[in-house]
Amino acid sequence: MSLTINRKFNKIICFLLTFLFLFSTCFYGSVSVSAASIKTTKITSVTAKSKTSVSIKWKKVSGVKGYVIYQKKSGGSYKKIATISGSTKVSYTQKGLKSGTKYYYKIKAYKVVKGKKVYSSYSSAKSVTTLKSTSSTTKVWIPTKGGTKYHKTSTCSKMKNPVKVTVSKAKSKGFSACKKCY
Numbered sequence: 181m182s183l184t185i186n187r188k189f190n191k192i193i194c195f196l197l198t199f200l201f202l203f204s205t206c207f208y209g210s211v212s213v214s215a216a217s218i219k220t221t222k223i224t225s226v227t228a229k230s231k232t233s234v235s236i237k238w239k240k241v242s243g244v245k246g247y248v249i250y251q252k253k254s255g256g257s258y259k260k261i262a263t264i265s266g267s268t269k270v271s272y273t274q275k276g277l278k279s280g281t282k283y284y285y286k287i288k289a290y291k292v293v294k295g296k297k298v299y300s301s302y303s304s305a306k307s308v309t310t311l312k313s314t315s316s317t318t319k320v321w322i323p324t325k326g327g328t329k330y331h332k333t334s335t336c337s338k339m340k341n342p343v344k345v346t347v348s349k350a351k352s353k354g355f356s357a358c359k360k361c362y
């Protein structure tokens with residue numbers, strides 16, 4: 181009699197352990213599935229806005245908590261530069277960069293699962309070079325009559341009697357860079 185009870189008891193324990201094992205497998209399985217299911221975004225453009233700033237735009241991924249932007253210089257390794265919260269904000273401007281320098285960007289989307297950030301894989305990288313600063317001794321062309329712009333070539337914008345001066349002199353006379361040649 182007592183033997184039968186023990187056997188029954190063993191069966192129940194065995195069943196419970198199996199159930200617990202399967203349950204935990206399913207549970208952890210579902211966490212890793214949602215991590216893998218985060219879509220990778222795509223960088224649509226990186227543009228040099230000036231000598232020191234770059235604008236980055238990427239594709240929206242629905243259902244994510246936000247994005248993390250990574251940047252590196254040639255030969256360096258990627259570092260996190262910004263975390264954007266919300267799935268709808270899909271652009272970022274980085275300031276304080278060096279002029280005439282090439283930078284690479286990558287982005288990850290993230291979700292928050294059980295209080296922890298879970299990331300998509302990296303987007304493919306895109307690079308951009310910030311604009312070069314013109315040295316104050318660089319020679320430019322300015323018109324002797326009319327006009328408010330200085331130019332790279334004497335033939336640009338039909339200047340009247342163009343003369344060659346340094347950029348700093350042109351600027352001191354109130355001229356600014358021609359958008360066609362600079």
Ligand SMILES: [Zn+2]
Nearest residue numbers: 331336358361
């Ligand atoms: Zn010009």
